[in-house]
Amino acid sequence: MFRDYLMFEWFKLKRQKIWILLMVVPFISVILGLASFLGNYDVLMDEKGDNGWLESWTQITLFYGMLFLPISSGIYAAMVCRTDHLNGGWKLQFSLPISKGIIYLSKLTVILLLILLMQLFLVLFYLIGGTIIHIDNPIPVTFILSAILLSWLGTFSLSSIQLWLSFKIKSFGIPLGINIFLSFLVFAAYTSKWGMLYPWAQPSFAISTPDESPIQSYPLFIGIVFITFLIFVTITSFRFKRADLEN
Numbered sequence: 001m002f003r004d005y006l007m008f009e010w011f012k013l014k015r016q017k018i019w020i021l022l023m024v025v026p027f028i029s030v031i032l033g034l035a036s037f038l039g040n041y042d043v044l045m046d047e048k049g050d051n052g053w054l055e056s057w058t059q060i061t062l063f064y065g066m067l068f069l070p071i072s073s074g075i076y077a078a079m080v081c082r083t084d085h086l087n088g089g090w091k092l093q094f095s096l097p098i099s100k101g102i103i104y105l106s107k108l109t110v111i112l113l114l115i116l117l118m119q120l121f122l123v124l125f126y127l128i129g130g131t132i133i134h135i136d137n138p139i140p141v142t143f144i145l146s147a148i149l150l151s152w153l154g155t156f157s158l159s160s161i162q163l164w165l166s167f168k169i170k171s172f173g174i175p176l177g178i179n180i181f182l183s184f185l186v187f188a189a190y191t192s193k194w195g196m197l198y199p200w201a202q203p204s205f206a207i208s209t210p211d212e213s214p215i216q217s218y219p220l221f222i223g224i225v226f227i228t229f230l231i232f233v234t235i236t237s238f239r240f241k242r243a244d245l246e247n
Helices: 002-016 018-039 052-085 089-094 100-132 141-153 156-168 173-184 202-207 218-241
Strands: none
Touching: 002 018, 002 052, 002 100, 018 052, 018 100, 052 089, 052 100, 052 141, 052 156, 052 173, 052 202, 089 100, 100 141, 100 156, 100 218, 141 202, 141 218, 156 173, 156 202, 156 218, 202 218
């Protein structure tokens, strides 16, 4: 049942040309990041042993992690709910012999899969771009894989919140505006010792290189991400299941 409904949700997105966003955001991030890397090459590569792949990664993920990634996840949440707000789509779904828990988890899973795909496109464009500009250092494969995986996990709490906002608010623009505003607060979270608790900041913390990230303990960070996700997904899924009483 879950797999069938998941495929149904995936099919609905095909009409919204979501693939454009999946590729454009990583592509722009890589172009801007590599341009910044080349423009500041002497500053970034000023010490012996500096790795061009890592230094260029810091430039690519500077705005991608802080802004583009959380904002994009909010857009995905809005797009997942967009067609359901039209012509009584929610009432139709809730009348089907499918539990609301499956509907909620299917939509959340689609959002997370879209984010993961965008992450993979980021790595692909990053490797292609780095090769084009002739970065000749060893590729830090282990770091890249861990950064992509951890930053993806860091979007779990955020996605559950954004799904709830997009479900409750019919307008496409209002949840997006809220998301953009809260994404800008990530800059403040970087200077706070409580920053890891802020869902919008968790992806940015995880995707940064070790010398740039505020994370002092990765096991602690993973634990915080897991706990905050459980809290938010429990709250939002509970509210989602009660939707027939509130909408």
